[in-house]
Amino acid sequence: MNILSVSFSYSEQSMGRRGLELMDHYLNFSDIIKIDLPVCNSNKPDGEVPLEVHALCAKMDEADILVFSVPEATAHYAAAFKNAMDWIVCASSFHSDLGQDSPFYNKPVYVVTFTPCYVDAGHRHFEMTKHLIEKMGGLVYNSFVKKDGWIKCLPENYEWVQEECNEILFTTMPPAINRKEDWSHWPVTWVKQYNEWNNQWRMK
Numbered sequence: 329m330n331i332l333s334v335s336f337s338y339s340e341q342s343m344g345r346r347g348l349e350l351m352d353h354y355l356n357f358s359d360i361i362k363i364d365l366p367v368c369n370s371n372k373p374d375g376e377v378p379l380e381v382h383a384l385c386a387k388m389d390e391a392d393i394l395v396f397s398v399p400e401a402t403a404h405y406a407a408a409f410k411n412a413m414d415w416i417v418c419a420s421s422f423h424s425d426l427g428q429d430s431p432f433y434n435k436p437v438y439v440v441t442f443t444p445c446y447v448d449a450g451h452r453h454f455e456m457t458k459h460l461i462e463k464m465g466g467l468v469y470n471s472f473v474k475k476d477g478w479i480k481c482l483p484e485n486y487e488w489v490q491e492e493c494n495e496i497l498f499t500t501m502p503p504a505i506n507r508k509e510d511w512s513h514w515p516v517t518w519v520k521q522y523n524e525w526n527n528q529w530r531m532k
Contacts, residue, residue, distance in 0.1 A: 331496065332391035334361045334384075336398050336409035343477045344397035347442035351395065353486045354493035359387060368414040373518035381415040388431035393499055394466070395438045398457055405453040405460075413460060433465035434505045438472070438496055446476040467502055470495065 333352070335345040348360050365380055388394060399406040420429035439457055443450035450473040458468040472492045474481070480488045 329393065330358045330391045331355050331393045331395065332359055332361070332387055333357045333395040333397065334363065334388075334412075336363050336396060336406055336412060338363065338408050342397075342399075343442045343444065343481055344399055344440075347440065347474060347477070347481050347489065348395065348397050350481070350486055351440075351489045351493050354490065355395070355496060357395070358391065361387060363408045363412055365408075365412060365415055368411050368418065370418050371522075372418075373522050375419055377415055377419045381419050384412065385416060385419055385431040388435075391432075391435065392501065393436045393438070393496065394432055395440060395496065396457075396461075397440050397442065398453065400441050400443065400450050400453050403452040405457045409457070410460075413464065416464070428465065428507050430465035432461070433507065434502055435466055436469045436499050436502065437461050437466040438470055438492075439468060440472045440474060440492065442474045442477050442481055444476070444478045446479075449473075450475060469499065 333348045333355075335342055335348055337344045342362070345360065345362055348357070351357075352360060361384065363384075365384075366378060370377065396409070398409045401407065416430065439454065439461070441450040441453075451471070454471045458471065461468050474489065474492075
């Protein structure tokens with residue numbers, strides 16, 4: 329079973345990444361990816377994106393299950409998560425049925441937030457995060473908040489994440505669903521329309 333984890337934080341000392349390292353004790357991740365992507369600045373529907381985006385998509389495409397560590401920021405998902413999702417959309421040439429070409433199409437996704445808060449916090453982005461992931465074709469099986477991280481997210485404190493890891497290990501995989509083919513012409517159409525629109529501005 330290929331279980332891939334992604335830490336959607338730009339912090340070099342990310343609690344999210346360190347939490348995933350604890351989970352790795354049980355889940356033996358194929359990789360723990362640390363997001364390090366430039367700000368998405370493209371509106372070209374040509375699928376041309378940084379090599380790091382293609383590498384991220386390839387890793388996700390190979391995985392059976394994904395564990396996303398998504399920090400909460402201003403009661404929302406962190407910018408690194410949205411930025412990565414935007415780049416994935418760019419890589420799929422902006423076609424409208426986003427889920428059809430998503431690298432996590434029809435795959436179980438678990439969302440976890442590691443937070444130093446010890447009160448009821450860290451979960452406020454879950455509905456928005458779930459909506460975005462499922463809009464892009466993923467299947468959010470569950471979302472977890474791991475609180476009190478400055479005290480509990482410590483080296484070798486594996487028991488802190490054991491319950492969540494047990495749930496992930498016993499994931500029931502969804503039935504296979506074939507992607508539709510009726511969207512395959514859209515990227516070409518979008519590129520043509522984009523070029524026609526862009527040329528009008530260039531001639532201005």
